[in-house]
Amino acid sequence: MRKVSERQPLNAAAFPVPRGQVYVIVERCKGCDFCIEFCPRDVLEQSEGINSRGYHYPVVAEGKGDECADCQFCTLVCPEFAIYTDEPAATAR
Ligand code: SF4
Numbered sequence: 001m002r003k004v005s006e007r008q009p010l011n012a013a014a015f016p017v018p019r020g021q022v023y024v025i026v027e028r029c030k031g032c033d034f035c036i037e038f039c040p041r042d043v044l045e046q047s048e049g050i051n052s053r054g055y056h057y058p059v060v061a062e063g064k065g066d067e068c069a070d071c072q073f074c075t076l077v078c079p080e081f082a083i084y085t086d087e088p089a090a091t092a093r
């Protein structure tokens with residue numbers, strides 16, 4: 001029997017998963033990590049770098065560049081309005 005996680009809708013090809021490009025306004029970030037913790041696809045991680053306020057801001061994790069589904073949940077949970085997504089230019093409709 002197939003596991004639930006392996007199930008695919010029969011018409012999955014007709015509805016491709018949206019892709020998003022992540023943008024971070026580094027100087028607004030206060031390093032709370034909400035966006036990192038709540039991203040359903042584990043796209044984000046804390047950067048090594050710090051902004052002028054001394055906070056580690058989020059970056060797209062290595063190897064996750066194509067994983068953002070443009071769900072915009074990171075934008076919703078960010079208390080500083082410091083992160084947002086948009087369609088990648090190459091796939092924009
Ligand atoms: S838009 Fe969704 S999938 Fe993309 S980084 Fe934000 S929370 Fe993660």
Ligand code: SF4
Nearest residue numbers: 029030032033035078
């Ligand atoms: S949720 Fe906003 S303030 Fe918090 S780490 Fe992410 S970008 Fe920075």
